[in-house]
Amino acid sequence: MRGALYGTTAAAGVGLLQYKRGTAPHGERGLLIRAIVQACEDAGVDPAEVDGFCSYGFDHNQPDYLTAELGTKELHFSNMMWGAGGGGLLGAFEAAAMAIATGQAEIVAVYRSLAQGDSGRLANAVIAHHVNNHSASAGLVTPAIVCGLRAQRMILEHGFPWSAIEALVRADYYHGSRNPDAVAYGKPLDIETYRAGRKITGPLRLFDCSRENDGAGVVLMTSAERARDLRKAPVYLLGAAQGSQKGWGNLIENDLDYASAGFESVARRLWQKTGLGPEDIDVTQLYENFTPQAVATLVDHGMTSWESVGEDLVFENLIAPNGRMPLNTDGGNLACGFIHGINIVVEAVRQLRGESANPVPDAKTCLVTGGPGSRINTSAVFANEVP
Amino acid sequence: MQRCQGCSHWHWPAVSRCSECGAWDPPWQDVPIEGAVFSWATTWHPFGGTEAIGVPYTTVLVALPHADNRRLLGLWEGEEGELSMGAAVVGSVGATMVGKTEVPSLRWRLAR
Incomplete structure (x- = not known):
């Protein structure tokens, strides 16, 4: 049986502003207000009508700071998704959908806003939730090293070929170099440059790591019914899932399924809720903090297996328009930009509307994943029709 | 433990x-400070908070068979090339400066 939220809500508008880290012309709130107004113009609704606000990653811009500038008529729903990092990404959409489907709010802005000048480095905020004395005493001071340590175990346990990682990076930069909104626009990355990237930690080199950007991203959610009357074609949320299985969490590197991205229960429930499976997905937007975690996300969702990663993750398979498993069609967190992951949901909506810089012809379904390796992970499936 | x-x-x-x-x-x-190498990562980028350790350094994750393979972190005292999955290691208690605070830390090396 499908989940109760199946196809009941839809993305009706998107807004995205992105700048190089430390160069945003406005503070976080200014960026966010502009992105919300942009999303409202995209949808054709008055910003004053937005009555719900959802975020994640401990965004600092809570709704009561926004209402004065938006002219909010009435504020009905305010929600922060727990999970220190981008792991909460699709959980914020699930919360928005629950609020709309149960009549708590009509139009909910799901958002993330970041400006280094206001909140410092994103990495430092995430670190605060991941580091304790035991890990710091071993030099484990940042998510990059946690992911490096886990990636090394993936190599030891699964023995997957690094060619899969290289294919992913190449696909990201191929798409990013063709996307005018991407940091890597006009700048394709050749594989020799990737391989010559300086070592960061464990098997991770420079181009295995996501960028941090200043910016704000907003997706406006409303009921499927109302979305059909708005300016753009609705992009339905078929389902979302969040959480973790037993033996995964705040365990100082003692997670049971350590050489994974931690999506076992999330992916299983996502497929249950949507009545879909990996074979039904036309395009994927992966949250990539670091490349091995992105590969593990695909495995966790059954899009490939550790045994077949080398065959499935080849460049030609991963790119639009003709790849069998196109992903990160805006360039992803590596080559488009990284505003704590909100970008990839904006791209999911654009792709399913036919507005992507790298369109996948006839794409009807898009898998979006948040967090890989986070203590709380989240995923969702969006679609431009309700099958 | x-x-x-x-x-x-x-x-x-x-x-x-x-x-x-x-x-x-x-x-x-x-429990004895001994176990088997579970994973490791050598860090080359000088992340903030690692100044007192100095790059490159190798973080090692060790499973303790005397505690049902619960894993502890520590710093590796040998060459990275000595590390392999399951390698038998022994540890000692040292200290690491984390910012301005001295924190007890485990130092691991190959069992002889």
């Missing part, structure tokens, strides 16, 4: 309640 008085389950990180049987405040037991 912490071991439940009710059901003998080993716990790490420390808990106030046993997740398996519900007993409160599991007591601590001494």
Whole structure:
């Protein structure tokens, strides 16, 4: 049986502003207000009508700071998704959908806003939730090293070929170099440059790591019914899932399924809720903090297996328009930009509307994943029709 | 390491309640500082907070067979090339400066 939220809500508008880290012309709130107004113009609704606000990653811009500038008529729903990092990404959409489907709010802005000048480095905020004395005493001071340590175990346990990682990076930069909104626009990355990237930690080199950007991203959610009357074609949320299985969490590197991205229960429930499976997905937007975690996300969702990663993750398979498993069609967190992951949901909506810089012809379904390796992970499936 | 008085389950990180049987405040037991290499990462980028360690350094994650393979972190005292999955290692207690605070830390090396 499908989940109760199946196809009941839809993305009706998107807004995205992105700048190089430390160069945003406005503070976080200014960026966010502009992105919300942009999303409202995209949808054709008055910003004053937005009555719900959802975020994640401990965004600092809570709704009561926004209402004065938006002219909010009435504020009905305010929600922060727990999970220190981008792991909460699709959980914020699930919360928005629950609020709309149960009549708590009509139009909910799901958002993330970041400006280094206001909140410092994103990495430092995430670190605060991941580091304790035991890990710091071993030099484990940042998510990059946690992911490096886990990636090394993936190599030891699964023995997957690094060619899969290289294919992913190449696909990201191929798409990013063709996307005018991407940091890597006009700048394709050749594989020799990737391989010559300086070592960061464990098997991770420079181009295995996501960028941090200043910016704000907003997706406006409303009921499927109302979305059909708005300016753009609705992009339905078929389902979302969040959480973790037993033996995964705040365990100082003692997670049971350590050489994974931690999506076992999330992916299983996502497929249950949507009545879909990996074979039904036309395009994927992966949250990539670091490349091995992105590969593990695909495995966790059954899009490939550790045994077949080398065959499935080849460049030609991963790119639009003709790849069998196109992903990160805006360039992803590596080559488009990284505003704590909100970008990839904006791209999911654009792709399913036919507005992507790298369109996948006839794409009807898009898998979006948040967090890989986070203590709380989240995923969702969006679609431009309700099958 | 912490071991439940009710059901003998080993716990790490420390808990106030046993997740398996519900007993409160599991007591601590001494275990030998020895185990098997579970994973490792050598860090080259000088992330903030690692100044006192100095790059490159190798973080190692070790499974302790005397505590049902609960894993502890530490710094590797040998060459990275000596590391392999499951390699037998022994540890000693040292200290690492984290910012301005001295924190006890484990230092691991190959068992001889």
